[in-house]
Amino acid sequence: MATSNPSERKLKHGFSFLIKSRGMFDISDVLFVGNDWSVSQLKVVLLGGRNSGKSCVGNLILGKEEFVTKERTSCSRRLGVVAGRWITVVDTPGWWCDFSAGDTSKLVKREIVSSVSLCPPGPHVFLIVVKASSAFSERRCRAVEEHVDLLGDGVWGHCLVVFTCADRFLHKGAEECVERGGAALRRLTEKCGRRSHSVVLNDPTDGAALLLRIQELMSENGNRAFEMEESISRAAAEEKRAVEERAHLRLIGMKRHRALLRDRLRPITNIRIVLLGAKGSGKTSALNTILSRECRRRVGRTAQCQVGEVVKFGRQLTVVDTPGWWMNYFSDESSHFDQREIVLGPSLCPPGPHVFLLTIRVDRAFTETHRRSVQEHVELISERIWSRVILLFTFGDWLGATTTEQYIESEGQPLQWLVDRCSNRYHVLNSRTKGEGFQVRELIGKIEETMSGGSSSWHYEIEMKVLQEVERRMRREAESVRKRTLKKEQQRRRARARLGEWIYPSLNQVFVQSF
Incomplete structure (x- = not known):
């Protein structure tokens, strides 16, 4: 010193x-x-x-x-x-x-x-x-x-x-x-x-x-x-400049696409939504924000599909929350129960959901592993699902003055692939903002645009083959549970009988000897 x-x-x-x-x-x-x-x-x-x-x-x-x-x-x-x-x-x-x-x-x-x-x-x-x-x-x-x-x-x-x-x-x-x-x-x-x-x-x-x-x-x-080192500072400056240019182009493309869809908007009074996403991605918080529900207790994991309904801005909203997956797990590593619940989610808002909201945290890195995990879990429902998926970026308060487009372009190829797969449909939700009406109103507008720009079908057609396979698996599991329960009950009865044969003769013998 x-x-x-x-x-x-x-x-x-x-x-x-x-x-x-x-x-x-x-x-x-x-x-x-x-x-x-x-x-x-x-x-x-x-x-x-x-x-x-x-x-x-x-x-x-x-x-x-x-x-x-x-x-x-x-x-x-x-x-x-x-x-x-x-x-x-x-x-x-x-x-x-x-x-x-x-x-x-x-x-x-x-x-x-x-x-x-x-x-x-x-x-x-x-x-x-x-x-x-x-x-x-x-x-x-x-x-x-x-x-x-x-x-x-x-x-x-x-x-x-x-x-x-x-x-x-x-x-x-x-x-x-x-x-x-x-x-x-x-x-x-x-x-x-x-x-x-x-x-x-x-x-x-x-x-x-x-x-x-x-x-x-x-x-x-x-x-x-x-x-x-000059090489480090130069690379950071060049990357920042390139990100801003790409973000500007993405924003212009998104606005043009939305303008075209607005011309085809039709009046809608009923909207059915399914929430998908990894554990901790903010699905349940998004559900509470959309439904204007106060949640004073700590939000826990969604173990089974949950359905919520509310009338908002003149629309009847039905929202299904599905169990999340570990963000670095592929679909075959998730439990069969979670896989089944994800597939069953769309059937809980018959005749089928209009859109799927896929939640992504903006405050964490989005790697190729996360991208593959998302793709595999979403496609458990169907590979045809992407035309009705909107990316819902959660924890939006963390972005601050950073635009959504700057975030997308900064995060790299895995996230950009996902955004492009969803045809540049995305929305940022800040669950901490009080008076979330504007956020939800804007989200509903994007949902209606997606519905107007979709295929000939007004809602997602549930693939009956996939649903029937899940139901067959559920029946097999139920039958297996029934047989296992019956077997355990029979074992208990035999155990009680053997216990009685051992206890009662001993008691009788003690009783006779006492006289």
């Missing part, structure tokens, strides 16, 4: 005096002096998993509420003057704490790389934010390493681990956090040159102390900013 100069020692002495004499102080009380702070502007990038407290750390540094504390897909940059010095803070999108970089959306990974370009020529410090109260496993450590490594070689020399805590009474020092965190956390701090710091998020005193810790790191690096 670089030796502190007299000005820096003077600053630290004054910092300690303020804490002792006043108990707490405002961040503006710190006056940055000395050669180590001669650069014109401090630039900081925040990295970390979801709900780690990144945005709150940014607010702590700037001394005011600048960042909105909610997850999003794009970087957010804020500038502020602290003690007469300009500070730039870039908050990056968070990743799922236990997910590898391969499971993170490409949109998020590109934004992490692009964060460097938001503070040219480069940031002085990367703060890796870790929630002090959360267990830090080996898997979580690998997730941090993989996401930070996206920035290229040399980044770890500019990294500082920051532990966050919301309560002063639960606050622990950085060294104690590292020791309690175990081997994985010690390895992470080792990669950062054993640099770590701990803050209480609602205490301005800790904001000033964090800036002093940042000063030390800058001194170690000779005030040099991080320089990303």
